[in-house]
């Protein structure tokens with residue numbers, strides 16, 4: 001009698017947990033987000049660079065927030081990482097699905113300025129460690145635009161490549177990637193949309209490297225240093 005009551009109570013508990021969906025973010029993803037924050041904090045332009053950028057910016061305004069970026073991302077177990085700014089989770093599974101890390105230092109500039117005067121940003125160029133995104137197996141979209149990223153840090157061997165099986169949308173616009181970035185993305189075969197506009201891709205259109213992205217529907221390569229007039233069959237290539 002007592003046993004079956006306990007059994008029913010347990011069943012009830014399981015049903016309740018299911019009805020409420022997943023509560024609290026996954027520890028692996030919480031740690032992953034904190035590592036990403038640490039990487040951005042470490043890469044914040046120092047005072048000298050900030051001063052020179054302020055001087056050159058057309059509006060003279062620049063709110064580089066130093067260590068105060070991503071204030072809601074705190075290392076506290078009571079803090080629910082799905083509610084952090086720039087993070088979206090699937091409410092059923094609790095996994096992080098969207099990361100919007102656009103313009104993390106909140107530069108008050110236009111993308112055109114970025115394109116025509118890239119040398120102002122040369123001193124700030126930094127290299128992002130792609131292994132930082134390994135924990136986010138359910139990620140659908142990743143926006144890293146406007147962050148003065150010069151390239152990925154990759155370790156030797158393919159395991160270091162960005163490997164996100166569900167990623168559909170990747171925004172890398174307004175950075176300083178060169179054409180080697182396209183080869184580095186080759187495992188992201190589920191991509192439907194890739195924005196590489198306002199970067200430093202040079203030479204002929206990288207049609208061969210692009211052919212691995214079979215599901216690609218949107219590809220923006222505007223404002224790079226690409227030449228040539230090859231076409232990629234069945235794709236909309238936005239290029240001037």
Ligand SMILES: *[C@@H]1O[C@H](CO)[C@@H](O)[C@H](O)[C@H]1NC(C)=O
Nearest residue numbers: 045046047048049122123124
């Ligand atoms: C600021 O960073 C630049 C580029 O990394 C470096 O050359 C410069 O020495 C740094 N200045 C200070 C004051 O740390």
Ligand SMILES: *[C@@H]1O[C@H](CO)[C@@H](O)[C@H](O)[C@H]1NC(C)=O
Nearest residue numbers: 089090091092093094097140
């Ligand atoms: C959340 O995940 C579930 C299970 O994988 C899926 O059916 C649902 O469409 C997802 N919701 C959104 C908003 O993506």
Ligand SMILES: *[C@@H]1O[C@H](CO)[C@@H](O)[C@H](O)[C@H]1NC(C)=O
Nearest residue numbers: 035129130131132133134153
């Ligand atoms: C890159 O990130 C991974 C995972 O956090 C870490 O193990 C590795 O040491 C990092 N590499 C560099 C060069 O910082």
Ligand SMILES: *[C@@H]1O[C@H](CO)[C@@H](O)[C@H](O)[C@H]1NC(C)=O
Nearest residue numbers: 150151152177178179180181
């Ligand atoms: C392109 O960027 C990578 C770093 O991501 C660098 O190793 C390589 O030398 C660059 N290539 C050119 C032609 O600048």
Ligand SMILES: *[C@@H]1O[C@H](CO)[C@@H](O)[C@H](O)[C@H]1NC(C)=O
Nearest residue numbers: 111173174195197198218220
């Ligand atoms: C790609 O990024 C640029 C610069 O941020 C933006 O103007 C453009 O609309 C984006 N392209 C697409 C197809 O969304």
Ligand SMILES: *[C@@H]1O[C@H](CO)[C@@H](O)[C@H](O)[C@H]1NC(C)=O
Nearest residue numbers: 202203204225226227228229
């Ligand atoms: C494109 O640029 C590359 C490198 O700058 C050059 O070697 C090539 O001849 C150019 N092709 C065309 C069609 O202009």
